[in-house]
Structure formats: C-alpha cells, structure tokens
Amino acid sequence: MKTIVLGGGVIGVATAFYLRANGCDVTVIEREPDVALGTSFGNAGVIAPGYVTPWAAPGMPAKILKYLFKPASPLIFRPTFDPAQWRWISRWLRECDLERFRVNKQRMQRVAYYSRSCLHEFRGRYPFDYGRSKGYLQLFRSEYDVELAQPALEVLRDAGIAHREVSAAQCVEIEPGLRWARQTPLAGLYLPDDEAGDCARFTRELRAICETNGVQFRFDTHIAALDIEGGAVRGVRVQDTLDSTRAEETLTADAVIVALGVDSADLLAPLGVKVPLYPVKGYSATLPIVDDEKAPRAALMDESLKTAITRFGPNLRVAGTAELGNRRSTLREQALQTLLKVLTDWFPHAAQSSSAHFWVGRRPMTPDGAPLLGASGVGNLWLNVGHGSTGWAMSMGSGKVVADLVAHRKPEIDLDGLTVERYRRRS
Helix, strand or coil: CEEEEECCCHHHHHHHHHHHHCCCEEEEECCCCCCCCCCCCCCCCEECHHHCCCCCCCCHHHHHHHHCCCCCCCEEECCCCCHHHHHHHHHHHHCCCHHHHHHHHHHHHHHHHHHHHHHHHHHHHCCCCCCCEEEEEEEECCHHHHHHHHHHHHHHHHHCCCCEEEEHHHHHHHCHHHHHCCCCCCEEEEEEEEEECCHHHHHHHHHHHHHHCCCEEECCEEEEEEEEECCEEEEEEEEECCCCCCCCEEEECCEEEECCHHHHHHHHHHHCCCCCCEEEEEEEEEEECCCHHHCCCCEEEECCCCEEEEEECCEEEEEEEEEECCCCCCCCHHHHHHHHHHHHHHCCCCCCHHHCEEEEEEEEECCCCCCEEEECCCECEEEEECCHHHHHHHHHHHHHHHHHHHCCCCCCCCCCCCCCHHHHCCC
16 A cells, blocks of 8 residues: 655654554655654653643643743743634633543543553664663643643643652652752652653654655655545645655555644645644753752653653753744743743752753644544545644554554554544534
8 A cells, every 4th residue: 555644753753663563565755854843843842641631621721821921931922813722722622621621631641551552562672772761751830830730740640640749848859950959849749650851852753764664755745735536635746845846746545644743734635635634833852960969860841831841861851831822933022031040040050051952833723632543534645633732642543553554453442532533523
C-alpha cells in the first residue's frame, strides 16, 4: 500500500515508522528542511501519562481571570476578531465541567499510557540516547494550587496510578538542587513512573531509523492541496519551496495521513472535514547547566505557573505558558519572563539566564484535550492531529493506532471518544 504522511513532527514520523512496520510504502512530506523543527522542537519533553491533563479543567476560567493582569502568568489571553477563536473558547468553556474533565482526562491517559508502552517496546529494539530521565515532581506554591489539583488527584487515585503526595522536605529529598531554591514549595506530587526526554533529538533518530527501513522524506515541500477523485483522496499536490519556478506536482497514494498540527484544519476544511483545532502557543528556554549540584536531576512542574523544568544531559529546558491569541509564532516578553522567574525561583544557580535560547511553538489544541485519530470521513484520508501540549507523550501510541487502521488491523486500544465522530455527534 502506498501511503503519504503529511507532517514531519514527532507525530508524523512515528506514524511513518509504524506504517513501514506494517509493510506500507511510505513518503513523509515536510515544509521544513528537517524533522522536528516545528512544535516538536522546543517542548518540555515530559512523558507523564499519569498526569496528562486537559487544559479545560474545573477552575481554569477563574484562574485565567486571576492571572490576566499579572506580570508572571501561566496564561495569556489576547482577544481577536477571529470567529474561530471564539467558537473554540465557547466549546472549551463547556468542557471545564468536572464530569467532562474526568471523561476527557481518561481518554487522554488511554492514549498516553499506550504510547509509553509502545515507546518502551521501541526502545528495547532501538536503544539510543535522547536525554532520558526518570520521575516527575510537581511543586505547589499555595493551598489554591493544591485545591485546583484535587480533581486530577481523584482521577489518579481511581485509576490506581502510582503517585505520592509529598511534603516540602520530601521534595528536596527527591530533587536535592531545591536546597538552593529562593521559593519554598508548600507541597508536591511525585509520579515515579513518569519520564522525560528530548523530543526533537528522539525524532531525528527516529527519522534515521525510518530511512534505513525504506521510508522516503521530502523536505522543503509545500502542501498545496489534497487531490480528490470520486469522493476519495487519491494524492497530494505539492510545490518545492526552494524553487518556486518548478511546476506543482501531484503525488499519488492509496492513503494519506494528516499530521500537520494546527495547519491540518485549513487543509481539511475545503473537504468538509471540520476539526476544532486552535493554536495555543507555548514557550521554552534552553540553557546550559553551569552548576550540576544545584541543577535538577529529572523533570519538575511548577503547578502555579504551569511551567516545566526538564534536564536533558548538560542542558535545562524551561517550558510553559499557554497563550491564546494571534496565530503568529512571535516571542512575547511576558511569557519569557515567566519562564525565567520559574527557573530562578527553584534553581537560581543552575544556569545563567543570559545564555537562554528562546523558542515558541503553536500547540494544536482541541477544546476537550484529546487528539483526533483515525478516519476523517473522506475516503483514504486519515487523521492524527490535536495532541496539544502532549504530542510527545502520545506520539508513539497515536502513530501505531493510525498505522494499524490504515493497514486494516485492529488497534490495541479502544478508540471511543478519540475520533472526529465525537464532534459530529455534538453538532
């Protein structure tokens, strides 16, 4: 079977890997000169199935109002005249109900736990270093943060997920570098089975494995449109971005898989496939460690400011902030200052702020948090989109699910609530 994967982020490359494992002929189309140069490039790197959580959660609307005018904020809201923004917000507000939160979180965890299992199986066959660390510590600054975390803690307890509620002193035992913190945590939550790793580094290594196995990559290639015939997709119309004088080319395929992040919505809309994706921007800073003793060992999350600090070998990644506003990938000073505040509050001597390399990415968020996997409703066209800020945590599992569907195999997890049908039922 001849297949084309649209998108060279971790989602697209993972999909290509499993399609090839299923015996498919695979070509990946990417507009950038390499894989993982978009949203996969500078994310937090945390793989925490136990705490994969929808952004639509009880208390979140009030939290947005609380932080709206504060200089250090995990949330930035920039109202626009874009009707898509307001439609997305309206749907998102409905999902902040407690029962909806529980359903959505369980759906996300279903994918994330399966994905971690797929990653471990893959790592057993292809061992390579991608800055992996074990354990995930969440830090609470106030009683308000602890209160907001209660619905998520209930889900952890009900699901039997390994976790420990820890004191401030126990936080320091887990992460000794906190001895030099300027901020004292009120308490913490430790998930010993969760992990972290450099997503971009992993994706580049995965690309090399894919190429060895016969997957073709076409970089610097713009996707103009999908080629439709008889109500089904027959191929993809593409254009070389480095040579605009070259004629547009049509690549034929038996199946096309869309894994383009937020850009998926515009490509699918002319076909009548409506996916409620909106770019919620996230920021990160990457810094070299200057004092190993005073740096973190693994991954942490500041629950108040929703900012993660992750160690990748000799470097630190500080990532967070959710900005709902314009679609441009521009750095905003307020978000960058929030990242640096979190770093200096918890690990003031670990790295020098002046050495920070900043990045912004557009997270492809659905209102309810869960991704959209599987059939699109158009023949030969498949979806692997909408992973939000948890694409790295869900990548291998999502890729395997979609590859199995394309190859007419039964997926190993239940897809109830994970397909585009969940939005069609509500419309």
